[in-house]
Amino acid sequence: FAISVSSSSFYRYVLFTSFTLTTAITDWSSVLFSVIYTSFPTIVVGILDKDLSRTSLMEHPQLYGAGQRQESYNRKLFWVTMLDTLWQSIASFFVPLLAYWGSDVDGSSLGDLWTLAVVIMVNIHLAMDVIRWYWITHAAIWGSIIATFICVMIIDVLPFLPGYWAFFHIAKTALFWLCLLCIMIGALLPRFLVKVFVHYYKPTDIQIAREAEKFNTSRASQGAQIEMNEIFDPPRR
Template identity: 55%
Template sequence: YELYTAYTSTSTITGWSLVLYSIIYTTLPTVVISILEKDLSHKTLLKYPQLYGAGQRSECYNAGLFWLLMLETLWQSAVIFYVPYFTYRNSTMDASRMGDLLILALVILVSIHFAMDIMCWTWITHAVLWGSVLATCICVIVIDSIRQLPGY
């Protein structure tokens, strides 16, 4: 985005959306999913401590996987920005509306990533995960309708 605004340090995403992204859209699902996700029972983990060995030996997560995830992140961020950019570049859409699209696409992408990693689905998991997408839509509409908000 900065390349297209001559490094003016403007943001296409409102300050309120950034704050809510950090607190509601992604933190709440992360905390709830982390609490509810149980690959194995605590009894099994205590009975077989060698299950922790794979993590200690970096068999599941290592430098190669880290760099692969960085490339994936770069690709996803490019898609999230350039699809709306090329779709709406000749329209009358302003930066704020573009920011709304970007924040919604980002929350949907994060939710899809969560959904791919969840092993233990409960109604609470569904409610929090998909509720964060719904909350994003509602908050974007509310934020855009209140012109007195700073950063509008």
């Protein structure tokens, strides 16, 4: 997901600069983007996060029917995710472009802004999907954002690399931080609203059991059962 957003922004930059050979994002930032900025949080969440506990799954085997009904992954969800990715890349690219249109801010400064915006955006995007928070999850997600700021500043203080001192010139203005805020709101608000609507008005069995487990107010804890969809045998070939 993070690579898709950054790649879309890069291609739009190429189009708006008449296919110039220069890039707004430095080579070091491009390498660190996949190695440090976004990889560690994804690995930590992938290892530690889980929908439900073993006890809930054993008590309610109907929950396994979500996979048979393709609720977690299907063609519709795939295309919705692609549209969400496209929208986020548009927001991350055009907000700074319109904000600094006609100014004397160079490409390296905009590149730093795009790098920080995408890293913050994909980590908040990931945080919105986390079910179980641990201290290492907080450290990985929010620490990745802090590490990105530190790496961008270190890269920009090295005089032999392109974009020397670019971050410090653009970060001292209020417009820089306003752009970051507008990107986060514009890119993630549609996804947040959709998640709220789905969770509250069209919850799946897994979401219902998850809330029951989280707040310990399920009917199972009172000796009753949770009504769920039936388990259907998968079609045989």
